[in-house]
Every structure is written in C-alpha cells, then in structure tokens.
Amino acid sequence: MVRILYNKLLGFYPQECREQLGESMEQTFSDLYNEQRRQTDRGLFGPVLWMFIETAIGIIKEYILLIGQGDAMKNILTNFRSPAIISLVLVLPFIILELVNRRTFNEGFPIPLFGFLWLLPILFILTMMPIVRNIRTGNSIIANPIILLFRVVFLAFIAWMWVSLVIDQCLVF
Amino acid sequence: MATLPLTPAVFHILLALSSGERHGYGIMKQVEADSQGKVTMGPGTLYGSLKRMLDTGLVKESDKRVDPEMDDERRIYYQITSVGANALVAELERYKRIVSLAQERKLYPKNFAYDA
Secondary structure, eight states, rough: OHHHHHOOOOOOTHHHHHHHHHHHHHHHHHHHHHHHHHHHHHHHHHHHHHHHHHHHHHHHHHHHHHHSSSSHHHHHHHHHHHHHHHHHHHHHHHHHHHHOOOHHHHHHOOHHHHHHHHHHHHHHHHHHHHHHHHHHHTOOSSSSHHHHHHHHHHHHHHHHHHHHHHHHHHHHH | OOOOOOHHHHHHHHHTTTTOOOOOHHHHHHHHTTTTTTTOOHHHHHHHHHHHHHHTTTTEEEEEOOTTSSSSSSEEEEEEHHHHHHHHHHHHHHHHHHHHHHTTTTTTOOOOOOOO
C-alpha cells in the first residue's frame, strides 16, 4: 500500500524526470522501506512520512527549476493568458456593479476580494485544461484515477467557493 | 561543466561514487558512511541531484544489473565520469585552501584529531 502511494507521488514529477528516474526512485524507496522494517522497533510512520515529504519537496524543486527555464516559462505564460481573460470577463460585471455601488456610498474598492474572485476561475480553467485536452486527444481520462479524483474535488471546491462569494456579493447589492 | 562550489549533495554523491559504481540506495548508504551518519540524503535530493549531474556529465549511467547483496531486481548503476572526478578534485582543492586559510588565521589547529 505504501509503495503504491509512493508510486502515485512519483507521478507528480515532471514527465522527463519521471521517465528518467521514476523506476530507480521506486526501487530506492523500496530498499529504504525494507531497511526501516528490519531495523526499527518504533514503527514506520516517521521514516516513511519523512521520505514522502522529502520527495514532495524534490518535486516542487523540479517544477521551480522547470519554470526557471525559458521555454517552460513561456508555455506557462501562454497557458495562463486565456484563463486570465476569460476570468476577467466573468468578474467584470461584478466589478462594475461594485464600483457603482461603492461610489454611491463613497467607499474604497475591495481589491483583495475581486482579486480572489478573478483568481478562482483561472485556477478552475487551468485544472480543467488537462482533462479537456485528454478528452480531445482521445486519451482515457481515468488512466490515473487518483489524480483525476484530486482534480475533480479541487474543481468542485473552487466552483463552490466562487459561487458562494458571488452569491454573497449579490446579497450585498 | 560543473560550476564550483559544488552543492553539498553533489559533492557527497561524487565522493561516494569515487570508490566505485553504485545504485541509488548504495549511494545513500555510502554518503551516510562517509559522513559518519551526519549526512542523510532522501530520494528527492538524491535523484534531483543525480538528474542534474547526468545532464552536466558529472556522472553517467552504467548497465542495469542485479546487486548480488540485495534482491534480484535489476538496478541502474551510476559511475563518476572524468568531468566528475575533475570537479571533485577541484572542490577538494578549494576546501584545502579554505582549511589552510583557517589555519593561518589560527581558527583551526594544524594538528587536528577528529573527535567523532
């Protein structure tokens, strides 16, 4: 079970790293796990948790290094532009309403709230993109069910948060 | 070409591989032994460093084979390249100069007995 979970965690590595080192990392994790099982009387939770955290930090580092490279940064910016515009179109009516409302009551504009309202649809679209891309190219979207489950839960959470904020704002209006 | 100073992880991996080819777990154990247990490297650090070392030519993969002391799984072994060996020597030279400087400034004794 722990090995399966670790394998799933390795799935979060950038593709190039995963293909190059995934198998070796799995073997090494297995070796460390067996070593801990042989040696420790105090339970495996601590060492296993450390290995998961250490690997998760490694994954984040790889993405940071990838972002630091020119092409990856360009791709991210290109991918980010369309969701940013779509999100702005969604939020714009509320911004206008809020501006009109605030002017009437002579109050400041709540930038953090609308920034958040703008960011949530961006996250929603960015999370949706890989799923839509897979469907378009005819790939199975349930090839990696755990990642899909995470995405769906995250999408539902974003949608719920956005709708709640909008309803809240509408009640204020 | 690797730029000096090497990161501690890269330095320890090169040092571990200087005594022979090793697979990932073997490198971890050697690093632990070389540092008297003071340096413990996890899989994330080890393989992240190995990837960059492969890209810069400090190490290379050798054939996949079975470790006779472990299970029957075939493993990728890593070996130090001449570039890696040169980088290790250059880093050790750098350490040596730093130690000399520390000795000149009387920050570090000339006859030093390591107390583990």
